[in-house]
Amino acid sequence: MARVVVDVMLKPEILDPQGQAIARKLPQMGFEGVTGVRQGKRFEVELEGPADEAALEQVRKIAETLLANPVIENFEVFVE
């Protein structure tokens, strides 16, 4: 059994109002020096078998068809 992680992030050019709201709050909380926050999503995909190349290819397919919307998001797949 293996765990494959898919990180999904908005493309840099896409406005992220949620990240902006978090960034705006930080100075009020006393956290200084943060110039920006962008919010993404992390998916942990549990596999029945090993995370071999075929399994990773399938997770990439899952990521590009469902977990991420390639119009606005990029994703990264890695084994943890």
Added chain:
Amino acid sequence: MSTARVGVITFPGSLDDRDAARAVRLAGAEPVALWHADKDLRGVDAVVLPGGFSYGDYLRAGAIARFAPIMEELVPAAKAGLPVLGVCNGFQILCESHLLPGALRPNASLHFVCRDQRLRVERADTAWTSGYTEGQELVIPVKNQDGCYVADAETVAELEESGRVVVRYLDLNPNGSLNDIAGICNEAGNVVGLMPHPEHAVETLTGPTTDGLGFFTSIVKGLVNA
């Protein structure tokens, strides 16, 4: 002359399917209830994807509805010319299905917005807007959480140059959409998606105006004349 049959798809979490069916009836067509889990469009002449929160907006608004069994029928039919109108969540589903370019993101304000919205009709020659005149102003309710239309700069430029912005927000942009875009269409003009809800503006008893009826009478007129 037979009555036009306009399908309204209900997904788990759809809210406005009844209002959409009512608007279809008021426009003089026969509404046909379609179910997300059936791979069957029941021979309808046009389809409305109604507003709501299909699958609870889990993952992204419209992301899971896009893979509903009925979409396997709808996507090729829309590409072949079947008139399809997506309202709010329906617009989000059309973008997720790549029948329309771009995507809908959370409102820039991060608040749910519900207001009577002034709009300008930019395209009066699509399947769903032929009953309006170009430049006509409408007041139609808008109510959404994820209504901020985004696309890459190239796509937005292409939409503007090819005249595929169908309706645009006036006075106030309720969600931060690029170029005040409220609705767009595909190249052929048979697939239209918009965030405001024309089906909530078809009777003075319940809506601010009857300005939304034109979307439904447009399709009926087009089908009868076809």
